[in-house]
Amino acid sequence: LAKTTQPISMDSYEGQEVNITCSHNNIATNDYITWYQQFPSQGPRFIIQGYKTKVTNEVASLFIPADRKSSTLSLPRVSLSDTAVYYCLVGRPVNYGGSQGNLIFGKGTKLSVKP
Amino acid sequence: DTGVSQNPRHKITKRGQNVTFRCDPISEHNRLYWYRQTLGQGPEFLTYFQNEAQLEKSRLLSDRFSAERPKGSFSTLEIQRTEQGDSAMYLCASSLGMNTEAFFGQGTRLTVV
Numbered sequence: 001l002a003k004t005t006q007p008i009s010m011d012s013y014e015g016q017e018v019n020i021t022c023s024h025n026n027i028a029t030n031d032y033i034t035w036y037q038q039f040p041s042q043g044p045r046f047i048i049q050g051y052k053t054k055v056t057n058e059v060a061s062l063f064i065p066a067d068r069k070s071s072t073l074s075l076p077r078v079s080l081s082d083t084a085v086y087y088c089l090v091g092r093p094v095n096y097g098g099s100q101g102n103l104i105f106g107k108g109t110k111l112s113v114k115p
Numbered sequence: 116d117t118g119v120s121q122n123p124r125h126k127i128t129k130r131g132q133n134v135t136f137r138c139d140p141i142s143e144h145n146r147l148y149w150y151r152q153t154l155g156q157g158p159e160f161l162t163y164f165q166n167e168a169q170l171e172k173s174r175l176l177s178d179r180f181s182a183e184r185p186k187g188s189f190s191t192l193e194i195q196r197t198e199q200g201d202s203a204m205y206l207c208a209s210s211l212g213m214n215t216e217a218f219f220g221q222g223t224r225l226t227v228v
Contacts, residue, residue: 041204041221041222041224042219042221042222043119043158043206043207043208043219043220043221043222044158044206044219045219046216046217046218087157104157104160105150105157105158105159106157107155107156107157108157
């Protein structure tokens with residue numbers, strides 16, 4: 001299973017663009033990259049998932065270089081409500097079960113957005 | 116649909132007691148997962164069900180832990196003879212099939228004193 005490395009914490013100010021980079025040097029050919037957001041005392045929430053190049057949705061963008069050994073979650077114009085822990089996961093597409101490509105949550109990146 | 120519901124939200128118990136948590140998944144979701152999360156760590160996979168069948172159990176799930184999903188709807192997670200190390204947030208998630216997004220509940224926070 002591919003291991004991920006991401007910064008433990010990041011600080012930002014309201015209105016700024018935030019980029020969180022995740023390293024996954026041992027990513028396998030069939031693995032997808034998925035990002036989750038978690039607020040205190042709540043369960044994780046799916047943000048975005050991608051395989052290569054760029055993926056964009058209403059919440060964020062995900063940039064994946066050609067070698068797929070890293071990925072960057074981009075949050076445009078963050079607000080105070082974006083303060084949360086962000087997890088980068090690598091595995092089979094949105095599969096959370098057991099040994100068949102179960103997704104491993106690391107410690108995540110704690111993003112603090114200040115006014 | 117109100118999403119994944121977990122009860123209780125908080126539970127304080129004395130060491131050695133048994134506790135049971137309940138998870139009601141989103142209607143028609145056939146997959147249900149249990150995770151455990153301690154402070155400062157990401158969620159750790161415990162087990163999952165497809166309908167009523169328990170298909171995978173993590174090594175984290177000791178013999179004091181048991182999970183059931185009768186009739187393939189709600190699920191219960193029981194911890195027998197609780198220990199202080201069991202103190203954690205227990206998260207439940209559900210999904211419609213294998214390759215679809217899973218939705219997490221708000222969790223049950225267990226404190227063993």
